[in-house]
Amino acid sequence: MTLYSRVRPLAFKLPAETAHDLGKRTLRTAQSTWPTRTALSAVYQYEHPALEVDLFDTTFPNPVGVAAGFDKNAEVTHALEALGFGFVEIGTVTPYPQSGNDRPRLFRLQEDEAMVNRMGFNGQGMERVKSRLETDGTPGFPLGVNIGKMNSSNEREAIEDYRRVFDRLSPFADYVVVNVSCPNTPDEFDEASPDHLREIFETLEAENDADVPMLVKIGPDEPEESVLDLVDIIQEFDLDGIVATNTSTSREGLESPNREEWGGLSGNPLQDRSTDVIRTIAEYTDGNLPIVGVGGVDSPGSAYEKILAGASLVQLYTGFVYEGPATAKRINQGLVQLLERDGFASVEDAVGAGLD
Ligand SMILES: Cc1cc2nc3c(=O)[nH]c(=O)nc-3n(C[C@H](O)[C@H](O)[C@H](O)COP(=O)(O)O)c2cc1C
Numbered sequence: 001m002t003l004y005s006r007v008r009p010l011a012f013k014l015p016a017e018t019a020h021d022l023g024k025r026t027l028r029t030a031q032s033t034w035p036t037r038t039a040l041s042a043v044y045q046y047e048h049p050a051l052e053v054d055l056f057d058t059t060f061p062n063p064v065g066v067a068a069g070f071d072k073n074a075e076v077t078h079a080l081e082a083l084g085f086g087f088v089e090i091g092t093v094t095p096y097p098q099s100g101n102d103r104p105r106l107f108r109l110q111e112d113e114a115m116v117n118r119m120g121f122n123g124q125g126m127e128r129v130k131s132r133l134e135t136d137g138t139p140g141f142p143l144g145v146n147i148g149k150m151n152s153s154n155e156r157e158a159i160e161d162y163r164r165v166f167d168r169l170s171p172f173a174d175y176v177v178v179n180v181s182c183p184n185t186p187d188e189f190d191e192a193s194p195d196h197l198r199e200i201f202e203t204l205e206a207e208n209d210a211d212v213p214m215l216v217k218i219g220p221d222e223p224e225e226s227v228l229d230l231v232d233i234i235q236e237f238d239l240d241g242i243v244a245t246n247t248s249t250s251r252e253g254l255e256s257p258n259r260e261e262w263g264g265l266s267g268n269p270l271q272d273r274s275t276d277v278i279r280t281i282a283e284y285t286d287g288n289l290p291i292v293g294v295g296g297v298d299s300p301g302s303a304y305e306k307i308l309a310g311a312s313l314v315q316l317y318t319g320f321v322y323e324g325p326a327t328a329k330r331i332n333q334g335l336v337q338l339l340e341r342d343g344f345a346s347v348e349d350a351v352g353a354g355l356d
Helices: 003-011 016-031 034-044 077-082 126-136 155-172 194-207 224-236 268-284 300-308 318-323 327-341
Strands: 053-055 058-060 064-066 087-093 106-109 114-117 143-147 175-179 214-218 241-244 264-267 291-294 313-316
Touching (some): 016 077, 016 106, 087 126, 114 318, 143 155, 155 175, 224 241, 224 268, 300 313, 313 318, 318 327
Parallel strands (some): 064 313, 143 175, 214 241, 291 313
Antiparallel strands (some): 053 058, 106 114, 114 264
């Protein structure tokens, strides 16, 4: 029995967001001194050459990252590194602080190993995040920055929002993600419409003198034609990759009473759908567009499935909540065994190997 399996029932008695805040405070305390950080690393980090992924002009020590939304304000990046993750995507960061939707806005669906959230882009805004990255220093593993618009912005203002956050935070980033797929922010206009996307990418490209790799995050609920249209635009602008997928508005097959809550569904029920989206993109692009796979990853098998379907890296959020601090280590150890079993020398060799 692990420590987390004893702590989890207690944490799960608390409202989900309270437990999340408590967990983050613990991580922030743990990362603040060298001895605690070193102790965490000693227990949770796992290194193996087969896990290294060279992508976006940097080296990921392993392919298992923390998805956007967990560390919106870059408060615990060093603790996440010590817990053995291969990278973290902070954000979504907006230009100004924003309180998000009213609480409660985060719900566990325990029977389904899932969560529903309607946080609504709560965050401290780009200036706080920038000064924290300056005072804490960037972590020793790759840092993604996920950027978004203010909830109150109209179509024109949204472009300026993306430009401002990109301008402020891209100097810290190994890659930047434009998030146009949040299902729980107001949708005054179609954020993922081709015209709007073109305008965003034109604006950011003009801003991107340092050539920071730029990706787009998509949702799992789009029909295949829309996904492929988006991929066409990504290729038209020569962007560097795609993050697939965000949370879902679907409630198919769920058992927990909290399925009635509105918001984005994450976790186990999203697993197959997000893998399908990854496979569709990888097949359409012949594996030439790097994919960061996210949705329901909680075990070596679920991470491996996404890699075989074409993901070069994977991320998780809900799996971390359910599986605890040893999640990255367990997945990475299991991945090495799966690679050896199937005769792959590395994760990179296995990317897309499950495609026809
Ligand atoms: C509470 C919560 C907040 C999230 N916030 C964001 C966010 O701010 N930006 C974003 O791009 N994705 C956000 N996500 C989506 C995750 O990054 C991820 O795409 C999704 O949860 C699927 O992964 P999972 O099944 O491993 O949780 C959030 C997810 C959760 C559960």
